Amino acid sequence: MTADSATSASSEDAALLAAYAAGDPQAARMLMLRLVPRLHALAMRMLGDRAEAEDVAQEAMLRLWKIAPEWRDMGAAPATWTYRVAANLCTDRLRRRRRQTPLEPEMEPEDERPGTEERMQAETRRRALQAALGTLPERQRLAVVLRHLEGRANPEIAGILGISVEAVESLTARGKRALAKALAEQREALGLIDGT
Secondary structure, eight states, X not given: OOHHHHHHHHHHHHHHHHHHHTTOHHHHHHHHHHHHHHHHHHHHHHHOOHHHHHHHHHHHHHHHHHHGGGOSOTTSOHHHHHHHHHHHHHHHHHHHHHHSOOSSOOOOOOOOSOOOHHHXXXXXXXXXXXXXXXXXXXXXXXXXXXXXXXXXXXXXXXXXXXXXXXXXXXXXXXXXHHHHHHHHTTTTTTTOTTOO
């Protein structure tokens, strides 16, 4: 996304939020269609759980609706503001998980649909990446997810995290190194020996 298109999208989001605050339910629907898929994707990558990701996306939007009547740019665009809220909600959930000691490790139900070898390999890679992401500290994980999986620019990530661009660069660099190290022993099993 170019700077001009990001500015345009931010302006459109702000206009939709203002229209919602003025009582336009169609504006709320349009803003949800723009923001919820991205919030859900972020939360899914952070938490690795579809139901929790849906809860986070919903809660972030509820908080946006709640402040809509008083919205005065809040120091960020609506999308950036909701990303920050979703990121904080994910961090809270991850911290709660660490405090709780489950009796048994969580197991995802197996997908019983037959699939091709390529599909199975992609799922194995996705799970390995999710597990490796889970080993990173929350802020590193969030920076890596936003930068490399969501494709966000460093200045936008800095706004979401409330840190400098240099701090974002440092977090993503450390996170990438930690991911490479975590995945290094699994390269053959993941079919990455040939450089794919």
